[in-house]
Amino acid sequence: MEGAVLVIGAGIAGIQTSLDLTELGLKVYLVEKTPSIGGRMAQLDKTFPTNDCSLCILAPKMVEVFRNPNIELMTYHEVTSISGEAGNFDVTVLKKPRYVDDEKCKGCGDCATKCPKIQVPNIFDMNLGKRKSVYIPFPQAVPPIYVIDPELCLKLTKGVCGVCEKVCEAKAIDFEQKPQEINIKVGAVVVATGFDMPADELSPRWGYRFQNVVSALEYERILCASGPFGGHVLRLSDEEEPENIAFIQCAGSRDLHEDVPYCSSVCCMYTAKEAIITVEHSQNAKCFVFRHDIRAYGKNFYEFTQRAQDEYGVKYFQTKISTIQEDPETNDLIIHYEDLKTGKFNDFRANLVVLATPLVPKKDIGELATILDVELDKYEFFKEKSYFNKSLSSREGIFLCGFCQGPMDIPETVADASGVASQVATLLNSAKFTQVREKEFDVAEKEVKPSDEPRIGVLICHCGINIGKYVDVPNVRDYIKSMPNVVYCEDNLYSCSSDSQELIKEKIKEHNLNRFIVASCTPRTHEPLFQETCQEAGLNKYLFEMVNIRDQCSWVHMTEKEAATDKSMDLIRMAISKSRLIKPQKEEKIAVIPTALVIGGGISGMTASLELANQGFKTYIIEKEKKLGGNLNNLNILYPIQEDASIFLNEIVGKVESNNNIEVHLESTINNVIGYIGNYDISINDSKNDVLELKTGAIIVATGGQEFKPNGLFQYDGKNKQVMTQLELEQKLQNTDKAWLEKLKRVTFILCAGARQKEGITYCSNVCCGTSIKNINILKELNPNLEIVVLYRDFQMAKKEFEEYYRNRRKDAMFLRYDLDQMPKVTNIGKSPEKYKVNVFDTNLQDNLDFETDLIVLATPMVPADNLKELAMMLKVPLDRTGFFLEAHVKLRPLDFATDGIFLCGVAQWPKNIQDSISQASGAAGRASRFLSAGEITTSGLVAEVTQSKCIGCGDCEEICPYKAIELVETTKEFEDVSIIIKKSSINSALCKGCGTCAATCPVGAISVKHYDFDQINAMIDSYLLEKVKNGGST
Amino acid sequence: MTETKKKLKKTKDFEPDLLVFCCNWCSYAGADLAGVSRFQYPPNIRVIRVMCSGRIDPSFVLKALKDGADGVLISGCHIGDCHYISGNEYALERFEKMHKILIKQLGINENRVRLEWVSASEGKRFAELITEFTNQIKELGPLKN
Amino acid sequence: MARYKIRQSAKKNVDELIAHKGVYTTITEIMSQPYINPDRSLEWVPKNIKIADKGSVLYYVGCIPYFNYEFDKIDVIALSTLQIISKIEKEPIVLFKEEICCGHDVYWGQGKLEIFIELAKKNIKMFEKAGISTIVTACAECYRTFKVDYPKLFEDFSQKFEVKHIIEYVYEMWKKGKIEFIGKNESEEGISFTYHDPCRLSRFLPENNAITDNTREIFKEFKKLGYSFNEMEHNKSNSLCCGVNSWMNCNEKSKALRYKRMLEAKSAGSIMLTSCPKCKIHLSCLQDDYEDISSIEISDFSEFLVNHIKVIDSNKNSEVEK
C-alpha cells in the first residue's frame, strides 16, 4: 500500500485536501493543469457573507502548499493514465513544457517586461486584462515561475525574437523543452477539478454577445483591486462608470432549455455580494437584482441579502427574463422581463448587465473520467457512489472533492476537502507516515546566548537587475559592512539560488556568525527558504532576518536610484538593530493523547466517531438522550433517496455499536472540561449519575439542533391535533395506522413559518423546503384524493439533486406564493374535527384567496439544541448571534474553532441536511485526526510570553486573546505581614498564534512577543530615526 | 523671500521621515503587490512588519514621534479580514483612544498619525495611500517646525 | 540633585523600569521639545467658569488629561479643583491649553535631567508670559517639583511664583475667613473617613512644611458636618506609600504594600481621601483585585471638598461686624 495520494486540481478544494492529507501523514502529488494553483477562488474579489478579501485568505494557504515538503507541486501538468487499484495506483503525468526552467526561474519578470509580443487577453482576468506571451497568470501565482505561451511566442512559432532568453540573467529560458512523462505510485486519487462558467454557451436571449453584458466571474475581476480596471467599476464599451447595473439571476441555471436543470447554488449570494461591493466602490451606481427564488441557506446568508437591500439600497425584483437587447447607440441594454409580482411585462434600461451564468462541470471532464475510469452523472458532474457519501466515486480508491461532484460554496468545499482527506487516511491507514519526511538537520544547532556578542552576516541580493539596476547595491554593501557587529557582508546576483544557500552556510561557519540577514525580496515567500539554510548551518532559524529591498525599494522607486539606495540602507540598518536583539527560539513538542470526545450521538456525531475509530483512535460519544440517532429517530422517509430513515439509522447505529474503538455513553452530560489541545481532562455524568473521567486529545462538537415550535403562530399550540409542525407530521407518519389520512380533504403547508422574519428568527433554515416537498409527495401517495396547498415564499432547492426532486413533485400540490408583508391568516372555524379557514394573498396571481382546510402543517426552522451556553463556556468556544456554534472562519475554517483542538460539525454549526452533516462530520474527524495521527504538536517559536515580575494580573490579555490561550493563575503569596492572592497571566504556547495583540493590550508591558518584542521594534524605530545618515546613495 | 515663498520652498525640499507599520498578512502583502505591479510611490516610508496590526503598540507611535518621525501610518487587514480574527479591531480601538487623547492633546496634527486598512489585493491602493500620505505630510511641513 | 544620579548610575536601561510601556514618560519627552505646543482639551471645563490665558492665579492641571487614555473619570479631580478655585477667586483662573508636564516623572523615574531642565525652562517661560504670580495645583508630584526642585535649578523661581497645593490654598482661605465648610451629612451615625498622605506631600517635603497638619485641621472641622476623621495606623510622614510613583512598574511587593494600606483604611473609615492623582489611580486599581477592600470609597481631596465649600460674602461680613 502506498502512503501517497494524487490530488488532481489545485483550487481551494485540492489545496485544502492536500494540506490536510500531509498532516495526516500522507505524501501528496498535487497536479494542476494551469501554471498556478489557486483556482477560481484566486479570481474572486471578495467572499460572502463577510466580504473577506478572497486572495487575502487564500494566498497564505497557497504559500503553505508551496512550502510544504510533503506536497510535490506539479503545476502545468496533466494526468494521462492510471492503472491499478485502491492502495496501489500507477499514474502517468505529463509535464507540459513551460520553456522556462523551473529550477532557475526566480519570478523576476524581466522576460515579460521585454517580451515584444503584443499583449493578449489574460485568462486569469477572464480575458479582460492583458498579458504577454511569456507570463505569470497573476502576481501572487504559486509557484512564481513564468511560462511561455507556445502559440504566441515569436521564437517558438516563427523562430525569431528570443529577447527573453537574452534578458534573463538567471538563464532560465529554455526553448528546447519537450513534454515529459512522469510515473508516480499512489494509494489513492482525489479529484478536485472544480467548475467552468462558460457564458458564451448560453442561448442568445441572455445577450452575452453584447459588450456590456458580462458574466459574474468577469465582474469579479472588474471589481477586484488587482483586476483589469484596478477595482474601478467600468463597463467595457466606453470604460465609463455605469449607473444602472442589472444583475440577472438564474441566467441559464434551473433551465431545461439551457441544459442546466439544476441550481448552481452560489449565485444568489455572490450576486448580493457583488451588488454590495459595487455600491461601496462607486457612489453613483444603482444595483438592480432580477431574481427568481432567493436561496440563501447558509449562516448569515439570508440576512446578507436583506442587508444588500436595506443598507445598500439594492433593489430586488422578482422576475422572469425574456430577452436582453442592446441599444446600439448607447450600448445600453434593454431587459425585457415579466414582473412576477404584478404580472406585467416591462422594459428596463441598464448600463451594464451582470449574468449569474450557470456553474457547470469542467469542459474536459469527460476525458478525465475516461482516464480515471469513473462515471459521470446526468449533469456530467462526477457521480458519487451513494447520495450519503458524496466523496466516493464509482471506482474504489478514487475520491471526489468540491464542485466537480456538484454545486457547493467555499466553506462546503473546504469541509468536503477535510472529509475526503479523512476518508483517504482511513483507506491508507496502514501506510500513514511511510512516505512523508520531516526535515532533519545533520549539523547540531549551536548555542547562542544573549550575552554573546552579535556576529551578523548580511547578504544583499541584486535579483538579476531587479534590485541592482535601481539600487546602488555595492554602495549599500560598503555602508552596511561598516556597521557595528556586521562581520560579513557581500552582494550577489541571486541570493535565493541553490549555490547561494551553500554560500550562506559556508559563511556562517567561516565567520562563526550567530545572526544572518538577507536583503532581497519578500519574507512572505522566501523567509522559510533562508531559515532552512540557516538551520542547515546549525543556526537557529529565528536568528534569521529578512529585508525586502525589492518590493519596497527597487520596484517602487524605479526612477529614484539615490532615494531607493538610501532607503535600502535604512531598512537593512533597521534589521541589523533588531537582529542584535533577537534570540534563538525553541519549538516545543507537546504529546497528544490519541483519543477523542464526540459530543452528541446524532448522525454527525456517529459519522465523526466512526471515521476516527476506523483510523484507530479510541472515541467516546456522549449523548444526552436514551438512544443514538438524534433527530433521525423522528424521521419517516429520507429525501431525495426516498429510503426509510429507520433502515439507514439502524445500519449506522449498528456500525457504531459494533466498533471496538467507540465507547458510547447515553443519558450522559458533561460536567467539566479542562486542558488544551492534545490534553483534555473531561468529567461526565453518566446515566447512573456516576462521575466518569476521560482523557482525550481532541473534542468534536456535534450537538445538533431541534425543530422550532411556533407557539401562537397560525393557531399552533403544540396540543391542537390539526395544526402541526413537519416533524410532528413525520412522527405521525411513522405510525403504521394511516386511517386518519383517509378523512382529510385538504392539507395546507405553510413554509417559512417563523423563519426569515424581520425579527426573531431571521435566517433561512435550509432544509424545510425539501422536507415539505417530500412530505407532500408521501401524503399524496397515501391518499391520492387529498388536495394539498402549499404557501411558500421562495423555494430553497439548491444543490444538484433538489431542483429535479421538486420539479417531479410539483404536480402534487397547488403552490401559492406569499409575501412577508402580507402574512397568511389562519382562523379556526369549527370544532371536532377542527377546520380552518386560510386567507392568503397570492403574489403570483395577485389575488386574495380564502379556502378551508382540515390540516395545517408548518415548516418551521431548525434552532440550536438546548443549554448550549453552558457547554460553550466549558469549552471556551463562542456561539453566534443565532445560538449556533461559531466556527473559526466562515470561509476557510468551517469545522474548526478558533481554539485549537476543538472542532464542530453538523447542525451544531448551522441547519443542514443529512448529506452535508455527514460531509462535515467526516471533515471534522479529519481535522481532529491530524493531531491525533501525528501524536504530537509542535508549538511555534513565535509566541507571546509573560514576564511574571511585571504582570499585575489585570486580566486584560485573557479577555482579548482570540485563541483563549491565556489564563490567569492565582497563587497565595506571603509578604512580611500580609498574605494575598496574586494573579498572574500565563500563556499556553500550544494555543498561542503569536499575533501579539495581548502585548499591545497589556497596560504594563509585561507580555513580550518573541521576535517582535518591544526592545526589538523600538530598536528599529531608533535606528531609522536617530542613526539616519543622508549620505545619498550613488552618484 | 516672502513668507509664502519660503513656505513653498520648504514644502518642495522637505523630505519627511515616515514610518509605516504593516501586518504580515494583508497590508504587507498589499505592499508586496504594489512592488510586483511596479506601482511607484514616494520613497519616504520605512516599513516595519509585525504579524498583526493588533501588535502595534501606541508606545511605538509615540516613540517614533519622539525620535522625530514626521508621520506614522499603521496599517492592517480590513475589519473582518484579520488573520487572527480580531486583532485589527483592538488596533482600531487603541488607535482611536491614542489619537484623541494623546496625539491631539499634544498638539500634533492628527493627520501625522493615521490608521488605514489595506488588503492583499490592494497594491494600487497601497501605492496611492503612501503617495497621498507623503504629500499630506509634505504639506504640513516637518514636525520639528 | 542626587536622585537622578541614582537612576542614571543604575546602569540598567532606565526606560525598562517605566510602567505603561513608557507612554506617559514618552509624551513628557515629546512635550519637552521646543516645537511642541500642546492643544489640550478643555472640554471638561464647565461653561459657567471663566478661564483666561493671562492673570495672576494659575491652576496647573498636570498630566491628568492624558491619564484619561487609560483611566476613565480621573479628570473629576481637575474639575473639582477648578470649581473650588473659581468659587473663591474673583478674576478668571488661568488655564493653559498648551500646558506641558512639570517633568517630575522623567526626573525621578528615569533620571533624565536634561529633559527635566528643558521642561522647566519651557514652563517658566509660559508662566512669565501669562504674568501669573500664584500656581495652584492638586497634584502632589507637580507640587513638590515646583516647590522644591525648580528653585534648586532656578534660584528666583520661588521669588517669582508662589506655589500652593490645593490643600494649602483651601486652608489659607479658610483661615483668612474667606470660606467656610458647609453641607451637613444627614445620616445619623456620622461618616468616618481617613486620609492617605501622598509621599510627595509628606515625607518628601522639607520638614518645615505644614501640609500634613493643615489637612488634619480642616478634617477636624468636618466633625461639625457629621464626618469623623480617623488616622490610619501609618500616617503623615510615616505613611505607607501607595507603592508606585513616577510611572514606575508596580509589582507584587507594591501590591502587598497597597493592600496593607487599604486594610488600614478599612479599619479607619468608609471613605479614604488622598491628594495625588496617581495615588488615587493605584489605590483604586487594587480594588478590582480584592473584594474585601472594594467597598472603600476613594476620593480626591478636591473631589470631596468641592461640595463642602462656601464663600463668605465679605460685604455681608463687615456689615455684621458693624
Ligand code: FES
Ligand atoms: S493580521 Fe492583518 S490585521 Fe491582524
